[in-house]
Amino acid sequence: MQWAGKDVPKATIMRLSLYLRRLRKLSREGAETVSSRQLADAFGLTDAQVRRDIAYFGQFGYPGIGYRVGELAERIRMILGTNRRWQVALVGVGSLGRALLGHRGFALKGFHIVAAFDVDPAKAGKEIYSVRVYDMTHLERVIRERGIQIAVICTPADVAQNVADKLAGARIGAILNFAPVTLDVPDTVVLNSVDLAIQLEQLSFQLARR
Amino acid sequence: MQWAGKDVPKATIMRLSLYLRRLRKLSREGAETVSSRQLADAFGLTDAQVRRDIAYFGQFGYPGIGYRVGELAERIRMILGTNRRWQVALVGVGSLGRALLGHRGFALKGFHIVAAFDVDPAKAGKEIYSVRVYDMTHLERVIRERGIQIAVICTPADVAQNVADKLAGARIGAILNFAPVTLDVPDTVVLNSVDLAIQLEQLSFQLARR
DNA sequence: CTATGTGAAGTGTTTCACAGCC
DNA sequence: GGCTGTGAAACACTTCACATAG
Numbered sequence: 001m002q003w004a005g006k007d008v009p010k011a012t013i014m015r016l017s018l019y020l021r022r023l024r025k026l027s028r029e030g031a032e033t034v035s036s037r038q039l040a041d042a043f044g045l046t047d048a049q050v051r052r053d054i055a056y057f058g059q060f061g062y063p064g065i066g067y068r069v070g071e072l073a074e075r076i077r078m079i080l081g082t083n084r085r086w087q088v089a090l091v092g093v094g095s096l097g098r099a100l101l102g103h104r105g106f107a108l109k110g111f112h113i114v115a116a117f118d119v120d121p122a123k124a125g126k127e128i129y130s131v132r133v134y135d136m137t138h139l140e141r142v143i144r145e146r147g148i149q150i151a152v153i154c155t156p157a158d159v160a161q162n163v164a165d166k167l168a169g170a171r172i173g174a175i176l177n178f179a180p181v182t183l184d185v186p187d188t189v190v191l192n193s194v195d196l197a198i199q200l201e202q203l204s205f206q207l208a209r210r
Numbered sequence: 211m212q213w214a215g216k217d218v219p220k221a222t223i224m225r226l227s228l229y230l231r232r233l234r235k236l237s238r239e240g241a242e243t244v245s246s247r248q249l250a251d252a253f254g255l256t257d258a259q260v261r262r263d264i265a266y267f268g269q270f271g272y273p274g275i276g277y278r279v280g281e282l283a284e285r286i287r288m289i290l291g292t293n294r295r296w297q298v299a300l301v302g303v304g305s306l307g308r309a310l311l312g313h314r315g316f317a318l319k320g321f322h323i324v325a326a327f328d329v330d331p332a333k334a335g336k337e338i339y340s341v342r343v344y345d346m347t348h349l350e351r352v353i354r355e356r357g358i359q360i361a362v363i364c365t366p367a368d369v370a371q372n373v374a375d376k377l378a379g380a381r382i383g384a385i386l387n388f389a390p391v392t393l394d395v396p397d398t399v400v401l402n403s404v405d406l407a408i409q410l411e412q413l414s415f416q417l418a419r420r
Numbered sequence: 421c422t423a424t425g426t427g428a429a430g431t432g433t434t435t436c437a438c439a440g441c442c
Numbered sequence: 443g444g445c446t447g448t449g450a451a452a453c454a455c456t457t458c459a460c461a462t463a464g
Contacts, residue, residue: 003419009455013415017408021390035423043392047423048457055425063424064464080411081418088410095312099305100406105390111410150413173420174413180231180315182253190416192409196310198227199402200298200321201290203360203384205223206400208291209213210383219433245445257445258435265447273446274442 003057003079012053016076018043019050023073035066082110087148089172091163092155093118093133096178100152101129111150115142119159136163140170149173157181164189213267213289222263226286228253229260233283245276292320297358299382301373302365303328303343306388310362311339321360325352329369346373350380359383367391374399 001008022042026034036050054060054067057079061067077083088111090097100106101113116133118124124135134142142148151167153160153175160179167175167189174190177183180198185191211218232252236244246260264270264277267289271277287293298321300307310316311323326343328334334345344352352358361377363370363385370389377385377399384400387393390408395401 001416007454011455013412014408016415017405017411018392020411021405021408022392037423046457048426048459049455051424052426052456059425061424062464063462064422066423079415081414082411084418086410086414086417095309096306099309102305103406105407106410109407109411110414111407149417150410173417176409176413182228182232190413192413194404194406194409195227195231196313196404197315197319197321198224198231199386199404200296200316200360201227201230201292201319202223203386203400203402204291204296204320205226205289206211207296207359207383208294217432221433247445256435258437258448259433261446262434262448269447271446272442273440274444276445 006056008056012056013080015043015045015049015053016080019053020073020076020080020082023069023076026069027073031069033062033066034069034072036061038066084110086111086150087146088113088150088152089139089143089146089148090116090131090152090154091118091136091139091167092153092179093120093123093128094154094156097152097154098128100154101131113152114146115148117142136166139166143167143170143172151175153177153179153183155179216266218266222266223290225253225255225259225263226290229263230283230286230290230292233279233286236279237283241279243272243276244279244282246271248276294320296321296360297356298323298360298362299349299353299356299358300326300341300362300364301328301346301349301377302363302389303330303333303338304364304366307362307364308338310364311341323362324356324358327352346376349376353377353380353382361385363387363389363393365389 001010001013019039036047040047040050060072060075090100090113093116113131116131117136117139118133119136123133126133151172153163155163157179160181161183164175164183164185168186177193180195183191211220211223229249246257250257250260270282270285300310300323303326323341326341327346327349328343329346333343336343361382363373365373367389370391371393374393374395378396387403390405393401
């Protein structure tokens with residue numbers, strides 16, 4: 001993964017999100033500064049790793065002091081791109097889709113679900129948690145008109161690839177896929193998949209040999 | 211990560227789940243054999259990687275032929291431990307918890323949600339998708355009586371650590387956590403966390419520099 | 421004293437390339 | 443021709459250890 005010409009490990013970006021979550025908590029608790037050691041201990045990492053992760057993006061620390069909580073949080077937000085507002089669409093208003101529509105936390109982090117889509121004509125036209133549900137036929141138009149950059153797929157597995165194709169055709173920037181299939185998308189689209197059953201399988205593997 | 215004394219990369223276990231998902235599909239389509247190249251192409255990997263991943267666990271392939279779909283799937287199920295039945299509890303019956311309770315796919319892969327827990331007295335005693343909801347006070351007893359090994363946390367962030375402590379006290383084997391906090395658990399408990407907002411942040415990072 | 425930032429060393433993971441086999 | 447399994451090389455990531463700074 002690249003940032004300002006440098007090669008940054010994918011795992012570092014993941015940890016940056018964890019650090020940011022921790023910094024929000026420290027900020028709420030009134031902490032002014034935090035050391036790499038303190039951050040490391042919270043996640044079972046080494047202090048060197050935390051410093052290396054942060055140093056990929058510049059020199060934000062103060063020797064003898066640590067990092068200023070508010071400043072580091074703001075820097076990480078800039079790096080992750082969550083200091084700006086992202087418009088998000090959700091496709092597939094089943095029970096998982098509904099749960100995500102109702103989740104307040106996303107908007108606080110800059111992700112605003114502004115439209116939902118479903119094939120079921122009974123759902124089209126309704127509003128769920130004040131998000132308008134459209135028929136799939138309006139997908140391309142609404143994505144263009146509302147400047148939507150990210151889509152979340154919550155459909156059954158068998159239609160997910162078809163939905164991904166439509167999204168790619170509508171010039172979506174990124175897809176977060178919850179359907180349990182591996183999607184094929186053009187490299188104009190950033191793809192991230194979460195398969196809940198696979199998460200359970202990873203636990204099973206570790207439990208099985210004990 | 212260890213298997214039969216050998217060190218296996220964590221990423222390999224992750225890919226094994228992906229291979230298994232693909233093998234199920236190939237099996238439905240009637241395929242008898244599959245080559246490392248075919249599996250690799252489906253996920254954007256190299257054929258060498260697929261062979262290496264599988265070879266950590268033995269020699270299941272047939273030179274000149276590939277792997278037998280049914281046999282490899284069964285082997286991977288044994289490795290992942292999903293050839294047996296796992297009893298799962300769900301804690302926190304909010305909208306995400308409900309969505310997971312209603313999800314058919316888990317049982318097919320060996321994960322049976324047999325109990326749910328919530329603090330809300332209005333929910334206790336009810337059945338949701340034929341899963342009984344208990345009050346939190348019965349957590350330890352029900353986990354013991356029903357032989358539950360895996361728990362899924364779907365509570366708000368501020369109570370998740372408290373729930374994790376209770377689960378650890380009830381000798382749970384593994385936790386899948388959906389609350390957006392880093393949990394601290396004793397090393398008798400296997401922990402896996404999925405933070406949906408963090409998944410969106412990873413997309414944001416990649417979108418922001420284009 | 422505390423703590424960052426970073427070359428160098430160490431460790432882990434992926435890819436190459438080919439022997440062996442169908 | 444097809445294909446797997448695997449040493450060895452290449453690459454990627456993490457940790458060590460210390461110069462530098464408050």
